[in-house]
Amino acid sequence: YSEDKPITMDIPVRLEGRSKGVLSGGVMRFALRKIRMRALPKDMPDELVVDITNLAIGDKVEIKDLLQDNFSLLHADNAVVVAVRMARAAMAKSASADLEEGEEGEEGTENTEGEGAAGGDQAEAAPQEGGEE
Template identity: 45%
Template sequence: MKSITIKGSERESVGKKATKALRNARKVPCVVYGGDKPLHFSADELAFRDLVYTAAAHTVKVDLGEGKVRAIMQDIQFHPVTDKILHIDFYQLFDDKEVTMNIPVRLQGNAPGVRNGGRLLFRKRKLAIKALPDKLPDFFDVDISKLKIGDNITIESLLSDDFTILHPETMVVVQVKTQRAAIVVDEDEELEGEEGAAEGAETAAEGAETPEATDGGESKE
């Protein structure tokens, strides 16, 4: 998984007054849990742009000058009016200790069922998994190029020995549901329909070349 480096400074005071002063200086108070003791630090708001405002999942290297701490973002608080970042909680990573993290799902391809009038329902955009830090995937890539109307993809098809997915195997990730105007066809019928349409076009073209008598033509008496 890709990592983002956050350069910050360790906080000497964690009281309300000090926290307010940090926010007024456009810095975000943060804390890293999971180690021997909580690590309090602060960093510029812009330092979190690529971590917070993205659909991708990342690990973090907190750089405080004297060393780097590997972590993942666990919780974030925003101001209810301005949406400014108020506080971020991180959890420290260790090579031999599993961690729980939400991993985004990406859909690949175009579903034939949608072309036939079905409706694509993206049920789970993120999946919670448990894994060692080095086994954390960047995304779950889900191929929907064979989904017909009524088909779905469940957690079962995404299982791996590298991590544990913390959802039931039968949970639906994405599916194509029918609509009133939808046409349910299989691949053979689809091919036959295309061939029939081609033959029909050829017949129509031949018919157009053969003149036919009409009511406005000469009548034979």
């Protein structure tokens, strides 16, 4: 290889810090542990360090957040490197609470729709009777 010619390598990703989202009960999803990059040999890092200290629940680090001038990353800009999500147990609790609230709201909606549909049937029946005469 030549010092003047870019090379392509898979570089490991190292996470640094403790995420606020994980400390408050979230779960970290480390999606890309190695990132393919293209750079001159002198610019090629040994690893990519990603600081996750400020990641809250729902936050993520994408490839576009890691871009620098001295190398290019050979992934889609919106590819997720690491994300902090709500824990499944917490999601199940909030989902069941949403369902209970949603069911009550849906019942009221269904009754309204049912009345409208019944009214529509009566309106359709009247012209049919008139057409038979």
